[in-house]
Amino acid sequence: MRSFLSGLRFWPRSLQAQVLAAIAVALLVAQTISAVLIWREQSHRRESSMVSSAAFRLLGKQSERRRQGRDDEDRQSSPFRVAFSDASPQREGEKRLHRVEHELTEILGAQGFDAAEVVVFERDPLKDAISLRFIQRHRRELAVFSKEPKPRLVIAAVRQSSGKWVSTRVFSEGREMMVLAPLVAQTIVLYLVLVGAMAVILRRITRPLKVLTRRVEDFAGNRKLEGQLEPDGPEDIQGLILAHNAMEARIGAMLDEKDVMLGAIGHDLKTPLAALRVRIEAVDDDVERGRMAATIEDINRSLDDILSLARVGRPSDPIEPNELAALVADVIGEFEDMGEAVELGETDRIVLPIRATWLRRALRNLVSNALRYGERARISLIREGRMAVLRIEDDGPGIPEGDIARMMEPFTRLEASRNSGTGGTGLGLTLARAIADQHGGTLMLANRRGPTGDIVGLTAAITLPIG
Numbered sequence: 001m002r003s004f005l006s007g008l009r010f011w012p013r014s015l016q017a018q019v020l021a022a023i024a025v026a027l028l029v030a031q032t033i034s035a036v037l038i039w040r041e042q043s044h045r046r047e048s049s050m051v052s053s054a055a056f057r058l059l060g061k062q063s064e065r066r067r068q069g070r071d072d073e074d075r076q077s078s079p080f081r082v083a084f085s086d087a088s089p090q091r092e093g094e095k096r097l098h099r100v101e102h103e104l105t106e107i108l109g110a111q112g113f114d115a116a117e118v119v120v121f122e123r124d125p126l127k128d129a130i131s132l133r134f135i136q137r138h139r140r141e142l143a144v145f146s147k148e149p150k151p152r153l154v155i156a157a158v159r160q161s162s163g164k165w166v167s168t169r170v171f172s173e174g175r176e177m178m179v180l181a182p183l184v185a186q187t188i189v190l191y192l193v194l195v196g197a198m199a200v201i202l203r204r205i206t207r208p209l210k211v212l213t214r215r216v217e218d219f220a221g222n223r224k225l226e227g228q229l230e231p232d233g234p235e236d237i238q239g240l241i242l243a244h245n246a247m248e249a250r251i252g253a254m255l256d257e258k259d260v261m262l263g264a265i266g267h268d269l270k271t272p273l274a275a276l277r278v279r280i281e282a283v284d285d286d287v288e289r290g291r292m293a294a295t296i297e298d299i300n301r302s303l304d305d306i307l308s309l310a311r312v313g314r315p316s317d318p319i320e321p322n323e324l325a326a327l328v329a330d331v332i333g334e335f336e337d338m339g340e341a342v343e344l345g346e347t348d349r350i351v352l353p354i355r356a357t358w359l360r361r362a363l364r365n366l367v368s369n370a371l372r373y374g375e376r377a378r379i380s381l382i383r384e385g386r387m388a389v390l391r392i393e394d395d396g397p398g399i400p401e402g403d404i405a406r407m408m409e410p411f412t413r414l415e416a417s418r419n420s421g422t423g424g425t426g427l428g429l430t431l432a433r434a435i436a437d438q439h440g441g442t443l444m445l446a447n448r449r450g451p452t453g454d455i456v457g458l459t460a461a462i463t464l465p466i467g
Contacts, residue, residue, distance in 0.1 A: 015209070016202040023198055024191065031187045038183060047100050050170045054120070054156035055107045057082055057168040085165045089157050094121045097154065104156060117159040125153040131169060208233035212241055219248060262307055269303055305427040308361065319353045324388060327356060328381055331363045340371050345380035350388045352464060354439055362435040362443075363390065365428035366460045370394035374457055383466070390462040398447040398455035407445065408433050429460075436462050 012018050060082075083089070090096075100120045108115045125131040131153050157167035208231075215229055228245040231238035277296050283289040325347045335342040363379075370377035374394025382389050399407055408429055433443040441464035448457040 014206070016199070016206045019202055020195055020198060024195060027187070027190060027194065031183065031190075035183050046172055047097070047103070050120075050154050050156075050172055051100055051103045051107060053170045054104055054154075054168055055111075058108065058156065058158060058166060059111055059113060081168070083167050085167065086163070088119060088159070088165055089155060089167050090119055090121050091123070094123055096121045100154070100156075108158065113158070114160045114162075115158045116161050119157045119159075121155055121157075123153050123155055125151060125171075128153060128155075128169075131171075204233055205237060208237050208241060212244060215248075216244070219251075225252075266303070266307055270300070273300060273303075302427070305431060308431055319355055321351050321353050322356045322359075324350045324352055324354075324381055324390070327360060328363065328379055328390070331360060331367065332379060334364070335367060335371070335377075341376040342367060342371070343376070343378045345378050345391075345393075347381045348383045348388075350381065350383055350466065352388060352466060354464070358435045358438065362432040362462065363392075365432045366392045366462075369428055370396070370458070370460070373397070384463075386466050388464045388466055390464070392460045393448065393457055395457045398458045399445065401447070404445050404447075408443070432460075432462070436464070440465050 012021055097120045101118050104120060105115060105118045108118065123131075125135060135151075151171040154170045154172060155167055156170065157165050159165050211232070212229060215225070218225055225248075228248070229241050231241045233241075273296055277293065280289050280292045280296070283292065328347065329344065332342050332344050367377045367379065370392050371394070374396030376395050378391075378393045380391045380393075382391075429443070429445075436443040441462060444461045444463070446459050446461070447455045448459050450456040
């Protein structure tokens with residue numbers, strides 16, 4: 001049911017709107033069922049009244065025959081008299097009422113009335129001469145009986161065993177739908193009262209939930225938050241807010257402890273490494289001194305990557321609008337100054353709110369990987385719908401399909417790259433992915449294939465949302 005409702009195009013998405021819509025739909029269904037039942041009951045009551053009237057007149061036909069003293073005009077003009085004819089009074093196209101026929105047959109049979117065939121049908125009273133004269137003479141009385149411009153005319157005819165037809169006319173209220181008007185008004189009042197009351201209650205519930213949602217989004221977006229949320233709304237919502245405040249305070253304390261620990265690690269490790277770098281200058285063997293210096297540099301680089309990866313979840317620099325094309329050009333310029341083979345491909349002008357220092361770090365890591373394993377790097381920046389896509393392509397051997405996801409994990413490197421020529425700590429891709437996540441984007445790796453299907457390089461794509 002949930003998936004069905006979520007698939008509806010116009011079904012609301014917010015909690016308040018969904019509850020109000022569900023109440024409105026349920027009330028509409030309930031009132032519709034009630035209206036159908038009332039209409040059926042009213043229709044059955046009207047039909048029962050018609051059956052009773054017709055049966056009473058037909059069963060009293062003998063006494064009607066004895067009323068010969070009445071003048072002919074009155075006898076001919078009254079539609080309620082019992083008429084006799086040799087043929088059925090039904091005309092072509094007139095609608096028969098089968099349920100009324102069945103009930104009338106049962107009543108007449110129970111009273112021993114000679115009824116070989118019973119026919120009950122509707123007729124336009126304005127097309128029936130007797131009824132028309134009666135309506136014209138008694139218009140005022142009929143206006144009190146019915147609010148319609150004309151009553152509903154039903155004719156009940158019975159064929160007797162002798163072949164003669166006995167018939168009578170019955171006027172009835174024809175507008176059963178009029179009884180539904182009060183129900184419609186009742187439904188409108190219920191909608192206004194019930195939906196209005198629920199809207200007030202739901203607003204009191206959803207308002208603190210919206211505030212809590214924004215608070216969680218801000219906290220997840222690595223923003224510095226001041227103070228705590230004030231408990232608001234019903235008791236259950238207040239309990240949720242208090243639990244969130246406690247969790248937020250605990251996580252904040254843990255992050256603060258982590259920052260203190262990282263600062264201590266950086267200070268306690270980098271200081272002796274710097275002293276060690278000075279001491280190795282006293283080593284006479286140039287080859288050995290170079291190896292020792294390279295080892296210290298590797299340790300420093302690994303330490304920088306570890307500290308950066310630990311701090312990426314809680315950056316201190318603000319988010320500011322930056323032109324990505326200019327940032328890409330700056331990074332390419334840095335590598336060109338070092339004589340590296342870096343090319344600038346297709347570039348669109350896109351301005352995004354980013355942390356430029358971190359995104360530049362991610363781009364450097366990806367370009368460095370492309371140069372290390374692919375000897376050449378090509379960078380492009382394009383707009384795809386509401387996304388900005390940074391692509392870094394190389395001409396290297398690529399990555400086995402089964403290892404692409406694993407390469408995003410910390411300290412993961414392929415066996416073939418574990419040599420002094422490639423170097424690296426196995427944190428470059430992990431750090432780049434964390435920075436992309438920090439900006440609400442993603443990092444994807446994919447092998448590039450040539451016309452024959454062979455792997456001709458690797459593509460690393462950072463996708464960032466625009467707006």
